[in-house]
Amino acid sequence: MAKGRVTVVDIANAVGVSKSTVSLVLQASPLVNEATRTKVMAAIRDLGYVYNRSAANLRQSTSKIIGMVVNDLTNSFFAELAVGVDMVVQSAEYVQFLANTGESIDRQREVVASMREHGISGLIISPARGTEAADFKSFVGSGIPVVLVVRNVPGAKVSSLVSDNHAGSFAGVEHLAGLGHTRIAFLGGFPDTAVFSERFHGYRDALSRLGIPFDESLVVGSAPSRAGGVEAIERAMLLAEKPTAAVCFNDAVAFGVCDGLRSRRMEPGLDFAVVGFDDVIEAKTAVPALTTISVDPQGMGRRAAQLLLKQINSGKVEAESIVSSVRLVVRQSCGAQFGKAERRMAQ
Amino acid sequence: MAKGRVTVVDIANAVGVSKSTVSLVLQASPLVNEATRTKVMAAIRDLGYVYNRSAANLRQSTSKIIGMVVNDLTNSFFAELAVGVDMVVQSAEYVQFLANTGESIDRQREVVASMREHGISGLIISPARGTEAADFKSFVGSGIPVVLVVRNVPGAKVSSLVSDNHAGSFAGVEHLAGLGHTRIAFLGGFPDTAVFSERFHGYRDALSRLGIPFDESLVVGSAPSRAGGVEAIERAMLLAEKPTAAVCFNDAVAFGVCDGLRSRRMEPGLDFAVVGFDDVIEAKTAVPALTTISVDPQGMGRRAAQLLLKQINSGKVEAESIVSSVRLVVRQSCGAQFGKAERRMAQ
DNA sequence: CTGTTAGCGCATTCAC
């Protein structure tokens, strides 16, 4: 059985037909006699034939594999994202080639190049920080569609799918206001970034829509990190009129806010919401008293894959950079009241 | 630029050498003149040449790709596992082909078949429930090494890497005893399974080693589920001499134990430890007052990959089923005392 | 419906 790989020729000889006939059987072609078809199938099983995709790909110069690269597989968000992609990819008879970059730009270049060499017919990528438009030149030059997810890359002539920051913050404020709050802070983030601007304007627009006066002192910028969150909440709590709720810039900030509140002996009565886009799942499990406002990762993955497949099948790749945004959903993890966290944890 | 894919011939013509020379350059062969080498490299960049691995694989009938299939990518444990595999796979100049089965045996057969057709040179798999030894027949028949991780498949003539259940429970008991406990329960699990037996004996052996009398009433079996955990802790708490600590059969049971304790108003003073093997990460983040006893997923992934590569490189695949076990490590997530959970959560 | 004839792009002998 182990004497050199068994090929179509072998099974053709065994059955007494030609290789092309076998090939047609393999492709489930309808132009082959049912009798010979079953004989071929039998031989395939008996001889332990395995299809050689390298050869097939070489011949048809197309591969039915789509590449998926994420910047941090360790983060559940991206794992879910990949699962979502997989769902539609698999139902379209493609196979997913999943790779992790661990936020390393060099590693990303390697895996992307490798995928390119393997002849993927499309790429979905959540780019590592530092990715440039030029990194996709090879693909756009060859008409291979690329869709960016989660993060955008300015200048790249590919489609991208990011979350709707403005609508997210907006929804967060609406949610907190719905709980009766009127002094809602906006915590964390560097004001000079595009994301900050989007999220902040969502916050502000929601306030004005709801008729809640905007108070600049309730906007406390900080590094978008856990430490930044601690700092932000501490500054906010120094105000004469303290906030009773907060929208956090992201999940890292939310962690920090959480820490800060605890070190103040869990100052009760402060609800807060997090607009999380990356690590939100982790935040949800580790920080019980949290309302997360985030995109459904699997859903985003599905949408990305659909977008990609549409381009693959139509042969039309997006010539211009187009970005779609996906609506965020408000999920109240375990209760809104921070002081109740403990009880709610039981779920 | 898009007029039919550019091949080695094109760049050979452009430089004025032969295709073989180009091929040698691509393989970084030392038998090529430095001058022509750089000229070739330049042409490669200018013409936008991309290496065609399908062709190369076909020619050399080997692929430098190793397959990794996990049964639940959504579970951080497996994501970490994959990352660990990736680390060593990548440093060995292989590429990882990662797939998720979502615990579906059919899906698993599909992805495994697909990988087989793509000519992977080795497979690491955390098998879905229901996997049979026959599922790997195609690989063992062709001398392609397979290593099972996390779960074993009885009868499969491949190597496997599972955690050391006995040592795990043993360490858990040692840990709890080190905190001063002597009435340590063993909660959850069906006594008629192999895993139960291993974990239970670890528990029992540790007690005897430590000179703690074994009390059968402290062993409370149940379904290895969350509901089972609730049931187990409730039964244990009916004892005249209540336990002051517990080793849980697995993470699901631990969740249930947690639930049960909360519904009893957080009966303070009960430490507990979980021997977790699959979902332990989730347990760790969501159940703060927990000592987890688990394998380091990345480390396990690295070991698995090393094991596989060793077999690939030596050409010797394990003929017999051999299982290696990996030592569990005790990690005290956030503190041991249940009543202190809240404070410790701040980390 | 089935067989025949050509390559797909590359790596590997061998000569030169």
Add this chain to the structure above:
DNA sequence: GTGAATGCGCTAACAG
């Protein structure tokens, strides 16, 4: 050091 052949396993055109 470099160039000319040859075939990996398969599929796409054509013939029959």
